[in-house]
Amino acid sequence: MGNHSDGSSTSSSTVATAGQHDEGAFQDPGIPPHRPRLADKDPKAAKRAERQVAVLFIVSVIGTLVFLVTYFAIDLTNTSTTGTIGLQNMLLGIGTAFAMLGIGTGIVHWAKTLMPDHEVSEDRHALRTEEDRQAAVAIADTIIEESGIKRRPLIRNTLLGAVALAPLPALAVFGDLGPRPDDKLAHTMWAPQNGKLKRLTRDPDGTPIKASDVTIGSAFHVIPEGLNELESGKLNEKAKAVVLLMRLNPDELNPSKGRENWAYNGIVAYSKICTHVGCPVALYEQQTHHLLCPCHQSTFDLTHECAVIFGPASRPLPQLPISVDEEGYLVATSDFHEPVGPSYWERDEHERRLDS
């Protein structure tokens, strides 16, 4: 406050009042004079304000009527078009909005223009006093004294036991958040089953893909053979196993050592699950051979084993090793050699295990 510029804080009153200031300090202008409103001075203005409030209330009445008429007059049947439903929704919304707005704005306008405008200033009270503290201490003492908790240790100890045990049921239900996924995230449906290699099939109809079908510049969205026939957990399996299949000129691929035979005549298959946070990376540019993730713009270079060339992803997309079977259909020669998708707690351990 302006009148405490000398630094002494002896007075408990922190409220500035006019005429109590030091020489040269900021002058407290005090509370501005009360200014009567138009409706206070002019009966015509008061009448006008009255009518305005009434109009706002009538707007509310009309809103309610619009709602009721819309609700009963527009009859929704099984054959109603989305257009009819949309019209009804819109009118119901407009009706409710104006029914509520009319009452609210009417009351506010009424209060602002016509109700008495007493101006009240409330001084800030002192923050803490010794009496308040004493009173609180006295209450606590009374509780300890009257409950007799010091004199009756049996009650105290059983209460402590009850309170300590009460959270246990909550801990017990945490168990239902499990079971832990263990290494489920590290394995997909592409692993050969009983020595039979899984075919690459089209999403969504599950028809197998011949290598000769994949022309240069093509992109196929691929799911593993047998996914559509799964009884349960289909979406979970699909979320891990989806693959994008593309064909480039074989000269443009730069396979690293040990991955030379993971492609077939320039046909490569990569996991569609972004290694950043798991969005499907499927925006394939067939001239630049870039794969773009639509969520955070991570960009992967297909010609360099899907190395990250832009964006927040930190690992290349996992490659699925593919070949063809005796009938010419594309098959996965093994599961992915690393866990697909974003990082998780045990990922490093799983990756080491898959690698060995």
Next chain:
Amino acid sequence: MKALSLKRRHPLAAIALLLLGLLFTGGLYAAASTANQAKADTQSYSASDVAEGKKLFVANCSTCHGMGASGTQAGPSLVGVGAAAVDFQVGTGRMPMQMDGPQAQVKPAQFNEEQTHQLAAYVASLAPGPSVPDAHITDGQGDAAKGGELFRVNCAMCHNAAAAGGALTRGKYAPSLHGVSSAHIYEAMVTGPQNMPVFSDANISPESKRDIITFLKTIESNPSPGGAELGSLGPVSEGLFVWTAGLAVIIGFTIWLTSRSS
């Protein structure tokens, strides 16, 4: 109506009625037969089409695509791209390209239908390639639900689930598919223009392509049940609207609530 009923016994009334009937049936027949003609007009290119197309090609395209369409540093070879690619690129105005850039832009077509046809005839004569679809594929009478599923798997990641288009890397983008003709949609799928991958008939069968086209035409003509679409761009345009318009309304109310009445 009264005047009409008074004149129905007029001697000329029968003749007028007969004329009306003839006009009606004749009009119907004319409409039906032009529809048939359009159907019958599949890809049959005459030798003169090819010759005219060659002239147009040499005059307008060979600077970049080379004499004989064998390609230069500035433009790719067009041998084997087929009539579909020409009809798409020239028909949508992407070719001849207006300026160098991340990708060729749509603009008013520079050649009329006949010239496009002739250019297509010439390029198709160089080597076999995808042809312009016949009317059955583009009639929009397929299974829209199946087409929608295929669209969401194969196309929606670039073109947006509502086919409103989306951004790609470094200035490239997947265009909106609203208002694109059925034939051009089909041709884009089979030829993979620019950075779009090819969706050959071995990947998505012609019948499935017909379903996709049907789906696109269906959502184009469907009203939006949720109100204003705001470009179907999802949270970006909707969020922008709420943050600007919605917040402005709230701020306006706050100012009004706390202001003094005059």
